[in-house]
Amino acid sequence: MKFSISREALLRPLALVAGVVERRQTLPVLSNVLLDVREEGLSLTGTDLEVELIGRTMPSQVEEQGAATVPARKLMDICKSLPDQSEITFALEEGRAVLRSGRSRFTLSTLPVAEFPNIEDTQGSIELSLPRGTLKHLIDATSFAMAQQDVRYYLNGMLLELRSNLVRTVATDGHRLAVCSRSADIEVEPAQKLIIPRKGVLELVRLLDDSDEPVSLTLGASHVRAHTGDFTFTSKLVDGKFPDYERVVPRGGDKVFIAERAQLRQVLSRTSILSNEKYRGVRLQLEEGNLQVMANNPEQEEAEENVEIEYTGASLEIGFNVSYLIDVLNVLDEDRVQMTLADPNSSALLEEPGGGDAMYVVMPMRL
Amino acid sequence: MKTRKILHADCDCFFAAVEMRDNPSLRDVPMAIGGSVERRGVISTCNYPARAFGVHSAMPTARALRLCPHLILLPGNFDLYRSVSQQIQAIFHELTSLVEPLSLDEAFLDVTEVDRFRGSATWMARWLKEESLRRTGITLSVGAAPAKYLAKIASDWEKPDGLFVIAPHQVDTFVRQLPVKRLHGVGPANAAKLDEMGIVTCEDLRECSLDTLIARFGKFGYRLHELSRGIDHREIKIERERKSISAETTYQHDLPDLEHCQSALPALLQRLEERMQRHGHPAIDKLFVKVRFEDFSLTTLETSGQRIEAGTFANLLSQAWQRASRPVRLLGVGVRLTPADRQRQLALPL
Numbered sequence: 189m190k191f192s193i194s195r196e197a198l199l200r201p202l203a204l205v206a207g208v209v210e211r212r213q214t215l216p217v218l219s220n221v222l223l224d225v226r227e228e229g230l231s232l233t234g235t236d237l238e239v240e241l242i243g244r245t246m247p248s249q250v251e252e253q254g255a256a257t258v259p260a261r262k263l264m265d266i267c268k269s270l271p272d273q274s275e276i277t278f279a280l281e282e283g284r285a286v287l288r289s290g291r292s293r294f295t296l297s298t299l300p301v302a303e304f305p306n307i308e309d310t311q312g313s314i315e316l317s318l319p320r321g322t323l324k325h326l327i328d329a330t331s332f333a334m335a336q337q338d339v340r341y342y343l344n345g346m347l348l349e350l351r352s353n354l355v356r357t358v359a360t361d362g363h364r365l366a367v368c369s370r371s372a373d374i375e376v377e378p379a380q381k382l383i384i385p386r387k388g389v390l391e392l393v394r395l396l397d398d399s400d401e402p403v404s405l406t407l408g409a410s411h412v413r414a415h416t417g418d419f420t421f422t423s424k425l426v427d428g429k430f431p432d433y434e435r436v437v438p439r440g441g442d443k444v445f446i447a448e449r450a451q452l453r454q455v456l457s458r459t460s461i462l463s464n465e466k467y468r469g470v471r472l473q474l475e476e477g478n479l480q481v482m483a484n485n486p487e488q489e490e491a492e493e494n495v496e497i498e499y500t501g502a503s504l505e506i507g508f509n510v511s512y513l514i515d516v517l518n519v520l521d522e523d524r525v526q527m528t529l530a531d532p533n534s535s536a537l538l539e540e541p542g543g544g545d546a547m548y549v550v551m552p553m554r555l
Numbered sequence: 556m557k558t559r560k561i562l563h564a565d566c567d568c569f570f571a572a573v574e575m576r577d578n579p580s581l582r583d584v585p586m587a588i589g590g591s592v593e594r595r596g597v598i599s600t601c602n603y604p605a606r607a608f609g610v611h612s613a614m615p616t617a618r619a620l621r622l623c624p625h626l627i628l629l630p631g632n633f634d635l636y637r638s639v640s641q642q643i644q645a646i647f648h649e650l651t652s653l654v655e656p657l658s659l660d661e662a663f664l665d666v667t668e669v670d671r672f673r674g675s676a677t678w679m680a681r682w683l684k685e686e687s688l689r690r691t692g693i694t695l696s697v698g699a700a701p702a703k704y705l706a707k708i709a710s711d712w713e714k715p716d717g718l719f720v721i722a723p724h725q726v727d728t729f730v731r732q733l734p735v736k737r738l739h740g741v742g743p744a745n746a747a748k749l750d751e752m753g754i755v756t757c758e759d760l761r762e763c764s765l766d767t768l769i770a771r772f773g774k775f776g777y778r779l780h781e782l783s784r785g786i787d788h789r790e791i792k793i794e795r796e797r798k799s800i801s802a803e804t805t806y807q808h809d810l811p812d813l814e815h816c817q818s819a820l821p822a823l824l825q826r827l828e829e830r831m832q833r834h835g836h837p838a839i840d841k842l843f844v845k846v847r848f849e850d851f852s853l854t855t856l857e858t859s860g861q862r863i864e865a866g867t868f869a870n871l872l873s874q875a876w877q878r879a880s881r882p883v884r885l886l887g888v889g890v891r892l893t894p895a896d897r898q899r900q901l902a903l904p905l
Contacts, residue, residue, distance in 0.1 A: 339861050340905075362902050431905040467899070509900055533901065551901040 189254025201243025335361035342428030351379035388423030441528035445499035507555030563706035567715035569660035702787035801889025809882035845887035
């Protein structure tokens, strides 16, 4: 194997593919990236056995076709630190990978290509295509609420629901839930519900942009595959039953107020400085036209803020983990936010005034 | 701040007292509750005749039997002790809801706001003693004082069957003559340090500047400064938060290798499960194992987890055992519980 390529052509696919490679590996070969150069181009593959990402790019010259696996992170760090516009040649010499650029030379270890695992080809039953911007929006709007290492393993991921003319994502960690739906020009019968593991979601969104260019999805029994131009992403699916979001969205809230989103976010961020660092509790005092936000910590330090709101109705005092509220305010893209409350022990509903494509449910804290 | 009235009630040699109540023939002979010599046990409680021989709690049984060869040793009936303890705690609660249990046989009561007995702490103490003896046959020693640590010292002052009151106007005189050794937190090491400094009573302690005490004892220096002046602002904590639940065994014969340790695990986990059940399966934060090797060196190892899983404990055990790789005297398994305030975040009805 021998080829040369510009630093810029290599760097983006390499960075994305290396993102999939875990720092600590059980199998040594999983720390490596698979380079495969052919007539039609160079492909780079990284995997952790759950998520696999293949990136394709064009070498400037291919002298000899072939494949090799080399340490992903080291290769990326070397390419990153070479000067802009460097031309890099890459050759396999006596089982070692030699990388040359200008007056630099690096010799990297390799592991046999045959040891490199590939996720078996999905028996694709359903194929469909979405605008990249749609899928990116849905993931950005909900992925923050995914659980991390929860014993309820099916929460450590995001539900992707595909039905005719509609796509929906749902994520929850058991304390808060995010759901977002968008219409889409797709035909799926019957409706499909898949749980993409947390890591897969975070890697997939990196491949997407705000454009209307298509991302094509292949849904298999145990895998999902996404193609976007130069990348092929494959993820195992979480086998489990995701909770029904409709049961969780509160219906009975009678205290509805509207606030300026940016202003409320700033107020909460400032107040959070003096909340308990571990539990992050803040107290909201809802009054006609005014929301008071208070926090204190074990050192007996206190923060109090007042923010003007649109509200008429009974007063209410309720506690929240301030991070859960800030997370929601960060992803809503409207200037104003509507919050619906019932009582101090019931969940709050946050959304765009009058309701948008996303809904956020946050359980309170007892303070 | 209103002067507080704190009672400290302490059952006299509780486990032994329950046994003697149910079998009066044990009353005048030295007897103790504790683990057997073969099982390398220790004394948990003994009666006064046994104490006359120098036997005391936490002493290895083997040593106790050397001091008092005709000591009657009972294995203990902890379910019975627990039920008697509940009866006594119920009496405390008839007086006030501000009860802080320290163990099965000991509690603090804040009776500042109690109007019964014309608000007299002495009469309340007398009533507790009478009711406990009448309803359970167990004698209490009660101390009354304006602060927790003084109430505790007072209950010990005239033990057994004692009643000692330190009235607010007596605190200063009482504390001045109090040997520093009686202060909570002054064990052999600190006592030796204080002795070196020529400090024997709290009076001596008061003459020592706060700076010197802090330089010598760190944070505890500040505590000493307060205690020597009769100051103790600690409140009665009604709910003592349980931080962990565990089960452990000292083996009759050392477990020679890891394999034997692993086979001992299921029985321990079974007991841990039973205890978890008794406490209503509280939320688990971490799992841990404890290993004491034949040379008495101790190691513990923990990992986060929410469920009692045999595999996880087996892993922890082999890792912990490898630290010394020698025969094992004691094995323990346990869970650390999620702190109550973290449970204040409510969960979605998923």
